[in-house]
Amino acid sequence: MPRLSSWEISDEFWAKVEPLVPARAGRKAGGRYRRAAGAGRKALAPRRIFEAVVYVLRTGCQWKALSKARYGSASSVHKYFQQWHAAGFFEALWRAGLADYDELEGIAWRWQSIDGSGKRRNRTATRRSPSATCDGELEPTISV
DSSP states (O other): OOOOOTTOOOHHHHHHHGGGSOOOOOOOTTOOOSSOTTOSSOOOOHHHHHHHHHHHHHHOOOGGGSOHHHHOOHHHHHHHHHHHHHTTHHHHHHHHHHHHHHHHTOOOTTOOOOEEEEEEOOTTOSOOOTTOOOTTOEEEEEEO
Protein backbone atom coordinates (compact mmCIF):
# COMPACT_ATOMS: atom_id res chain seq x y z
CA MET A 1 0.00 0.00 0.00
CA PRO A 2 1.51 3.36 -0.98
CA ARG A 3 2.11 5.86 1.80
CA LEU A 4 -0.48 8.64 1.93
CA SER A 5 0.27 12.29 2.55
CA SER A 6 -0.98 13.63 5.89
CA TRP A 7 -4.00 15.25 4.21
CA GLU A 8 -5.04 12.28 2.08
CA ILE A 9 -7.91 10.16 3.35
CA SER A 10 -7.54 6.39 3.38
CA ASP A 11 -10.50 4.17 2.46
CA GLU A 12 -10.52 2.76 6.00
CA PHE A 13 -10.73 6.24 7.56
CA TRP A 14 -13.36 7.40 5.06
CA ALA A 15 -15.54 4.39 6.01
CA LYS A 16 -15.62 5.80 9.57
CA VAL A 17 -16.18 9.41 8.49
CA GLU A 18 -18.81 8.92 5.78
CA PRO A 19 -21.74 8.05 8.08
CA LEU A 20 -21.15 11.31 10.01
CA VAL A 21 -21.27 13.59 6.94
CA PRO A 22 -24.45 15.71 6.97
CA ALA A 23 -26.97 15.08 4.21
CA ARG A 24 -27.10 17.62 1.41
CA ALA A 25 -29.85 20.18 1.59
CA GLY A 26 -32.44 19.56 -1.10
CA ARG A 27 -34.53 22.06 -3.00
CA LYS A 28 -37.13 23.94 -1.02
CA ALA A 29 -40.68 22.94 -1.85
CA GLY A 30 -42.44 25.67 -3.79
CA GLY A 31 -39.19 27.51 -4.51
CA ARG A 32 -38.59 29.23 -7.84
CA TYR A 33 -35.44 28.11 -9.62
CA ARG A 34 -33.81 29.15 -12.89
CA ARG A 35 -32.70 25.64 -13.77
CA ALA A 36 -34.57 22.36 -13.86
CA ALA A 37 -33.78 19.84 -11.13
CA GLY A 38 -30.52 18.08 -11.97
CA ALA A 39 -29.32 20.80 -14.32
CA GLY A 40 -26.19 22.84 -13.71
CA ARG A 41 -22.89 21.73 -12.20
CA LYS A 42 -22.77 18.44 -10.41
CA ALA A 43 -22.29 18.64 -6.64
CA LEU A 44 -18.86 17.86 -5.22
CA ALA A 45 -18.38 14.42 -3.73
CA PRO A 46 -18.35 14.49 0.09
CA ARG A 47 -15.03 12.62 0.23
CA ARG A 48 -13.43 15.18 -2.06
CA ILE A 49 -14.76 18.01 0.13
CA PHE A 50 -13.52 16.35 3.31
CA GLU A 51 -10.10 15.76 1.80
CA ALA A 52 -9.93 19.45 0.79
CA VAL A 53 -10.87 20.56 4.31
CA VAL A 54 -8.23 18.28 5.83
CA TYR A 55 -5.70 19.65 3.32
CA VAL A 56 -6.43 23.24 4.38
CA LEU A 57 -6.28 22.36 8.08
CA ARG A 58 -3.06 20.30 7.77
CA THR A 59 -1.12 22.65 5.49
CA GLY A 60 -2.49 25.98 6.69
CA CYS A 61 -3.03 27.19 3.14
CA GLN A 62 -5.73 29.71 2.32
CA TRP A 63 -9.04 28.47 0.98
CA LYS A 64 -8.46 30.26 -2.32
CA ALA A 65 -5.14 28.42 -2.73
CA LEU A 66 -6.86 25.03 -3.06
CA SER A 67 -6.20 23.21 -6.31
CA LYS A 68 -9.35 23.53 -8.40
CA ALA A 69 -8.33 20.53 -10.52
CA ARG A 70 -8.01 18.28 -7.47
CA TYR A 71 -10.64 19.57 -5.03
CA GLY A 72 -13.04 21.70 -7.06
CA SER A 73 -14.05 25.28 -6.40
CA ALA A 74 -12.48 26.71 -3.24
CA SER A 75 -15.59 28.74 -2.49
CA SER A 76 -17.76 25.61 -2.75
CA VAL A 77 -15.46 23.68 -0.44
CA HIS A 78 -15.52 26.55 2.05
CA LYS A 79 -19.33 26.73 1.82
CA TYR A 80 -19.57 23.03 2.66
CA PHE A 81 -17.07 23.49 5.49
CA GLN A 82 -19.31 26.18 7.00
CA GLN A 83 -22.45 24.06 6.56
CA TRP A 84 -20.80 21.00 8.11
CA HIS A 85 -19.51 23.09 11.01
CA ALA A 86 -22.99 24.49 11.66
CA ALA A 87 -24.44 20.95 11.50
CA GLY A 88 -22.00 19.74 14.19
CA PHE A 89 -20.11 17.39 11.88
CA PHE A 90 -16.65 18.18 13.23
CA GLU A 91 -17.75 17.76 16.85
CA ALA A 92 -19.35 14.41 15.96
CA LEU A 93 -16.13 13.40 14.23
CA TRP A 94 -14.13 14.39 17.32
CA ARG A 95 -16.44 12.37 19.59
CA ALA A 96 -16.22 9.34 17.30
CA GLY A 97 -12.43 9.61 17.31
CA LEU A 98 -12.37 9.79 21.10
CA ALA A 99 -14.62 6.73 21.31
CA ASP A 100 -12.35 4.77 18.93
CA TYR A 101 -9.25 5.78 20.88
CA ASP A 102 -10.94 4.85 24.15
CA GLU A 103 -11.67 1.37 22.78
CA LEU A 104 -8.08 0.92 21.55
CA GLU A 105 -6.00 2.49 24.30
CA GLY A 106 -8.40 3.52 27.04
CA ILE A 107 -8.87 7.06 28.31
CA ALA A 108 -8.65 7.81 32.03
CA TRP A 109 -11.91 9.77 32.12
CA ARG A 110 -11.74 10.34 35.88
CA TRP A 111 -8.26 11.87 35.73
CA GLN A 112 -8.27 15.65 35.53
CA SER A 113 -5.60 18.30 35.41
CA ILE A 114 -5.62 21.87 36.63
CA ASP A 115 -3.07 24.33 35.37
CA GLY A 116 -2.26 27.41 37.40
CA SER A 117 -0.17 30.44 36.60
CA GLY A 118 0.39 33.91 37.93
CA LYS A 119 0.31 37.24 36.17
CA ARG A 120 1.02 40.79 37.27
CA ARG A 121 -1.91 43.12 37.49
CA ASN A 122 -1.92 46.22 35.34
CA ARG A 123 -0.86 49.06 37.67
CA THR A 124 -2.33 51.73 35.40
CA ALA A 125 -5.82 50.26 35.39
CA THR A 126 -8.42 52.82 36.39
CA ARG A 127 -11.01 50.32 37.56
CA ARG A 128 -10.33 47.88 40.33
CA SER A 129 -12.28 44.72 40.81
CA PRO A 130 -13.70 44.06 44.31
CA SER A 131 -11.26 41.19 44.70
CA ALA A 132 -8.22 43.17 43.50
CA THR A 133 -4.98 42.57 45.36
CA CYS A 134 -2.30 45.10 46.21
CA ASP A 135 -0.28 46.49 43.30
CA GLY A 136 2.48 44.19 42.15
CA GLU A 137 1.08 41.04 43.71
CA LEU A 138 0.43 38.04 41.55
CA GLU A 139 -3.20 37.18 40.94
CA PRO A 140 -3.79 33.46 40.65
CA THR A 141 -5.39 32.29 37.44
CA ILE A 142 -6.73 28.79 37.05
CA SER A 143 -7.62 27.09 33.82
CA VAL A 144 -9.28 23.72 33.73
